[in-house]
Amino acid sequence: MITYSAPGRVNLIGEHTDYNGGFALPIALPQRTHVTFTPDDADTLTVLSDRADTPVTIALDTSPGRIHGWGAYVAGVVWALRDSGFAVPGGSMTISSDVPIGSGLSSSAALECAVLGALSTAAGLQLDRIDQARIGQRAENDYVGAPTGLLDQLSSLFGEVSHALLIDFRDVTVHPTPFDPDASGVTLLLLDSGQRHGHVDGEYAARRASCERAAAEMGVASLRDVQHRGVEALSALHDPVDARRARHVLTENDRVLDFVAACAELDFAAAGALFNSSHASMRDDFEITTEHIDLIADSAVAAGALGARMTGGGFGGCVIALVPTQLTLKVGDAVRAAVTDAGYAEPEVSRVYAAAGAG
Ligand code: ADP
């Protein structure tokens, strides 16, 4: 019997930078998805999850379109492994998880990475973590049909206790960097709005197209190629909306690197200020926040947070805040009160920290 688990993730800073060849800085979360796998000689894999009512049976020669719903994430991993030339055994698998589903904390990558780890351990495969991330991404893109980048899988696979992961999407490298606010009396609070936007895909595609147009107009393949020139490079752009979208990307990349430096120096006041400027950039330049999300971030700061920002693709999801530890209850209460007074559902407030990656 093989047991394997993989965590969810939250991105500390660096939003909508991945598809622009930029920087992001996620941490792996303490919440994990656990897989128990008993291989046998069958040509099927039967999977049961404590988050789903009925088991799913997957033929080992499955292909995209054959399985829908949550089982597609598991079937996608089986398919992507076999399609990459790796034989995997059948058997029975049980899954349990405390990663919130659909909150933007990447329960999907936690599931893919845990299943992938269990299957490749059983098959005796030695895949490096970048290759594992690409297999998880293929499962999600080509089998499930969700057009997502590599950030989620890289975070789940490379996570380290007390470290954030500086990902450079230009060459797809991952550099662990110190992130331990608790040791300095600062807590990372996660405030889940519960808000889920229905039109995220279209908004995402529009932002992506703006960035691509801006890069093309400046004669480069990716916005990363003008990063060294700073925002002055954007004065050549004709469309003011594209220019603002691109300005978010360039300034956000700088904030990621500044945030890494602030955390290494244990300067969490500076780190908090970078959360605030990142949030303002997502609100004003990239226009991906909502009034509900802005209220959560603003009320956290008003109650004493060092800084707060939306995390994830936008239009809902979670806010993260760096809060002096003695103020965490006060900040949580103040945000709940402000949000419910405005007529929104009460947010879920929890304390999170950088935890270990898949294993
Ligand atoms: P997120 O990754 O932000 O949680 P997604 O929509 O990308 O949201 O992925 C959520 C989907 O992943 C769920 O709807 C379900 O199909 C699948 N999933 C994730 N974790 C589990 C689990 N433990 N058991 C069954 N399905 C899961």
Ligand code: MG
């Ligand atoms: Mg997901």
